[in-house]
Amino acid sequence: MAIMQFEEKTVETLKVGEFALFTKTVSETDITLYAGISADFAPVHMNEPFGRETRFGGRVAHPMLIGAMAGGAIFRLLSPGAYPIKREFQMEAPVYPGDTVTIRAEVAAVDQQSKRVSVEFEAYNQKRELVLRGVSLEGMDLAAEKSKGGQC
Numbered sequence: 001m002a003i004m005q006f007e008e009k010t011v012e013t014l015k016v017g018e019f020a021l022f023t024k025t026v027s028e029t030d031i032t033l034y035a036g037i038s039a040d041f042a043p044v045h046m047n048e049p050f051g052r053e054t055r056f057g058g059r060v061a062h063p064m065l066i067g068a069m070a071g072g073a074i075f076r077l078l079s080p081g082a083y084p085i086k087r088e089f090q091m092e093a094p095v096y097p098g099d100t101v102t103i104r105a106e107v108a109a110v111d112q113q114s115k116r117v118s119v120e121f122e123a124y125n126q127k128r129e130l131v132l133r134g135v136s137l138e139g140m141d142l143a144a145e146k147s148k149g150g151q152c
Contacts (some may be wrong), residue, residue: 009078011115011140019106022072026061028097034065060094066101066132070121073105074136078117081142085116089134093125100126108135115141 035041040062043050051059067089074082095101101123109118117140123132 008080009140010081011110011112011117014078014107014110014117014140016107016110018077019104020073020077021102021104022069022076023100023102024069024072025100026065026095026097030065031059031061031097034062038062038064040064056094056096058096060096061099063091063132066091066095066123067134069101070103070105070123070132070134070136073103073121074119074138077105077107077119078138078140082117082138082140083142085137085139087134087136089121089132091132093129093131095125095131099131101131103132105136115139 031045035046042062044054044056044060045051045062046059048059051057067087070087070089071084074084103121103123105119105121107117108120111117117138119136119138121132121134121136122130125131
């Protein structure tokens with residue numbers, strides 16, 4: 001069994017332009033579980049006949065589910081010492097059950113003094129269509145806290 005190992009990133013070692021990818025096929029189960037966690041049971045997400053009558057032509061994934069998946073790419077880019085301060089995104093196209101989404105997260109700016117990193121991300125479906133874009137402000141001071149023996 002392969003073990004995933006991450007190089008510990010720090011605000012001092014990151015460079016603008018570094019990027020990471022995360023790919024996942026969005027399943028019916030993912031959508032159902034997200035609905036249960038978020039209590040968002042909107043029929044466009046949960047009811048295929050309803051979805052067929054909308055401009056989407058079928059049931060679609062929750063935008064927040066796809067936005068949350070950006071965390072997978074950001075984790076791979078900044079792990080393990082980062083945490084989100086602010087994330088903003090907008091949907092560009094719907095994501096349907098069975099779509100494979102690839103998210104690319106890229107370091108856009110590094111502020112060593114405040115130990116914060118700005119990350120831009122985009123998500124594409126298997127047809128290479130842009131489905132989401134956004135930006136995240138990440139704190140990078142957890143490693144410093146760990147070395148001081150501090151706790152979150």
